[in-house]
Amino acid sequence: MxxxxxxxxxxxxxxxxxxxxxxxxxxxxxxxxxxxxxxxxxxxxxxxxxxxxxxxxxxxxxxxxxxxxxxxxxxxxxxxxxxxxHKSCAFDGVPSATDAVIGVGDVTTTTFQLVKPVGVGASLWQRKISKPVVGTVSVAVAGMTKTIGSHVLLDPMTGHLEFQEGHIPLSEEVVSAGFFYxxxxxxxxxxxxxxxxxxxxxxxxxxxxxxxxx
Structure with a gap:
């Protein structure tokens, strides 16, 4: 259940x-x-x-x-x-699409999980963001902004981003995001x-x- x-x-x-x-x-x-x-x-x-x-x-x-x-x-x-x-940037900042690196493209991977890097050095870990706030998420691939709802779909119950055909990140392209959560x-x-x-x-x-x- x-x-x-x-x-x-x-x-x-x-x-x-x-x-x-x-x-x-x-x-x-x-x-x-x-x-x-x-x-x-x-x-x-x-x-x-x-x-x-x-x-x-x-x-x-x-x-x-x-x-x-x-x-x-x-x-x-x-x-x-x-x-x-509760946001991808510093506490007193404004979220932007390049705040958090969530993955690197390989031509075939279409789904990426929203994460937020926390800590530094040996204590660095990736906090899974499973409950993003709808309407606040922005996404970029290789620094170029993608449109939520057409280029990439967001599941607000899991924090999964699903890139659509023609917008799948290519090899070595950095995928990043900004959001409230x-x-x-x-x-x-x-x-x-x-x-x-x-x-x-x-x-x-x-x-x-x-x-x-x-």
Whole structure:
């Protein structure tokens, strides 16, 4: 049975006030001489959010409760706009078609996955972008812009780009893209503990979300 995913964004006004925790996994072993051996268990990372910090009113609170009911608690994933990381360029920049290299042509490959390079040197990894925001994606081949919808088709549920006949990247041509994107996310618990009176008195509830990896 395919995993449930509701292709709707978590309320944007609340998501931009969320707190973010980035998780990485490494193994650290201490030797008898005091030196260390460190190995990465995860090449990438996983993000956790607490949207309780984004609540500004009782209307926001009811909006989250309604969304929780809609997605069935932990059952279904959904789109979440990470307040710290949601575009292909620098945080204060504007996405362009040459932001992220997503592949190199070989005459026959027609499908390319949207990715975003993260980190530098030995820690560099390719973050898979599976939930691009429709209408924000631009694509270039060898620096020349391609038209979404005719030259290349976008699947907003997977982040796949499918080049059409006559526009398939040739050998050694660099394929790049720029975009805004959402992070596939789910609620981290099957329950919400919220007291409206406490909230109106200034007590912020914890409402944890977690990034879906895969």
């Amino acid at each position: 395919p995993l449930c995913f509701v292709d709707e964004p978590f309320p944007l006004g609340i998501s931009f006030g969320a707190s973010v925790r980035v998780e990485k996994r490494a193994q650290v072993s201490s030797l008898l001489n005091g030196m260390e051996i460190r190995n990465a268990i995860w090449k990438g990372s996983r993000r956790h959010y607490d949207v309780g910090t984004g609540l500004r009113s009782s209307a926001d609170l009811h909006s989250v409760l309604g969304f929780f009911e809609k997605v069935g608690g932990r059952l279904c994933g959904f789109r979440f706009r990470d307040p710290m990381e 959402d992070t596939p996310t789910r609620f981290e618990a099957d329950h919400l503990d919220i007291n409206l009176l406490h909230f109106e008195a200034g007590q912020v509830p914890s409402i944890p979300l977690v990034e879906i990896i895969g």
